Amino acid sequence: MVDKFHPDKPRASSAGGLDRDQRSSMLISVADETGALEQVLSEFTRQRINLTQIESRPSVDGRFDIYVNCALTPESKQWQSLIAALAANGHEVHVLEDSWVAWFPRHISDLDDVANRTLDAGTDLSADHPGFQDAPYRQRRAEIDAAARAYRFGDALPNVEYNPDEQRVWASIYLELRGRQERFACSRYLACVQEMERADVLGAHRPPQFQVVSDYLRERTGFQLRPVAGLLSSRDFLSGLAFRVFFATQYIRHVSRPMYTPEPDVCHELIGHAPMFADHDFANLSQEIGLASLGASDADIERLARCYWFSAEFGVLNEAGQRRAYGAGLLSSFGELEYACDGDWLPPEDEPRSPPVFLPFEPDRSADQPYPITDYQDVYFEAASLQQASERMRRFCRNLARPFYARLDDNTQRIWVDRAVRRIQH
Ligand SMILES: [Fe+2]
Known part of the structure; x- marks a missing residue:
């Protein structure tokens, strides 16, 4: 009774094919020091970008990883400007790929x-x-x-x-x-x-x-x-x-x-x-x-x-x-x-x-x-x-x-x- 789902094989379909949410994800690697998280967050506030999710954890190289999701598309100017600002502040920024999941009803x-x-x-x-x-x-x-x-x-x-x-x-x-x-x-x-x-x-x-x-x-x-x-x-x-x-x-x-x-x-x-x-x-x-x-x-x-x-x-x-x-x-x-x-x-x-x-x-x-x-x-x-x-x-x-x-x-x-x-x- 379970339908087939191959996460590694995205398929288009006549019923609408692939779709994506208005979300983008990035991993920001910051120095493990007081105020680093606040500095990153202040950039989001300054650019009036809504975070939909944030997680942070120590990374293996003694730095700190901040994983964020926000309500922007990767093509938007705001997203590009955010990346540039974070990089200018000395943070390493990695844009993350979207997750592929089995289709589900959204409405x-x-x-x-x-x-x-x-x-x-x-x-x-x-x-x-x-x-x-x-x-x-x-x-x-x-x-x-x-x-x-x-x-x-x-x-x-x-x-x-x-x-x-x-x-x-x-x-x-x-x-x-x-x-x-x-x-x-x-x-x-x-x-x-x-x-x-x-x-x-x-x-x-x-x-x-x-x-x-x-x-x-x-x-x-x-x-x-x-x-x-x-x-x-x-x-x-x-x-x-x-x-x-x-x-x-x-x-x-x-x-x-x-x-x-x-x-x-x-x-x-x-x-x-x-x-x-x-x-x-x-x-x-x-x-x-x-x-x-x-x-x-x-x-x-x-x-x-x-x-x-x-x-x-x-x-x-x-x-x-x-x-x-x-x-x-x-x-x-x-x-x-x-x-x-x-x-x-x-x-x-x-x-x-x-x-x-x-x-x-x-x-x-x-x-x-x-x-x-x-x-x-x-x-x-x-x-x-x-x-x-x-x-x-x-x-x-x-x-x-x-x-x-x-x-x-x-x-x-x-x-x-x-x-x-x-x-x-x-
Ligand atoms: Fe039943």
Whole structure:
């Protein structure tokens, strides 16, 4: 699920090719003496140049290296004049090359370029899919997928009129899951889902429209839904989280097997995931993973995807000695929720299975843990609280080797980076 990225082979592309930020970097080598740093900084002040990043460290030759990034292009007169002034003051100046990183969306509207790069489409059903032989079901999925593919940033979210069969599927799943969740979901999930039910955003009586759920979440934590037609690569999916955007499917599983779905459907997205996005700590945890994924190497994308899997999909909390789920994969599962969270769980006689292993949620460890996609997990990661999980994730992300630091400017919905990067289109 990880796309290819060759940092040593920049490639142009028809979708915009290479781009660069309005940033330039230099290394200034100064004598290791009092006042040297101030003298360098005063030159920036004199020329009214904004620094976006500064680091300093002793160099091997007994001097001091000051690494700076500023909001100028290398072609600008100001940049040239700065270099000349620093050199005239006796400093050694080395202009640094930009860092090349995998392409990533810089503005929330750039997610339009990501959303349709699905690895499969909602209509590509395999022969063992419950709806494979059902032509009207496939036609229905094709309509819902087409609406997701046509969606562009700023449009109203597609409205899906669910038919009576689909409404029955939703109602039976909703009631069945909610009963189990009352016993095994974490308290934050229960508080969020109950509030959504009181606000009539969620309920068994009908699958809610994305617009309604999205508006509700935006008001609480700034998270929003965006329709998608199928599975995205880990890189593309995680990039949405950086903007507090959750890519979600709107189609519903086949009526013949309401308790089973081979892929995420609207029940998984809205019953499993949506309530947790109303929680601030969970929203922060998710965005943290998303921001760390921007421009990350393929290997780090894989590690971040595992962290996402073991938290947002299959994470558990220890609440007063009881294991309680906050991951959507568990919260929307009919058997695995008990398997992971019921301390008295015993395997059915006809299906022997060992109990799972629980480890403390340490992203360093979770990042290297392989996982099954089509079976129960053998290992779950448990956190003391969502705040703890979020803080540990933040620390892990800060330690990833990446040539820049990124954050989202909430006002402009743009990703701010602290130094010059060139994005390689893939
Ligand atoms: Fe999911």
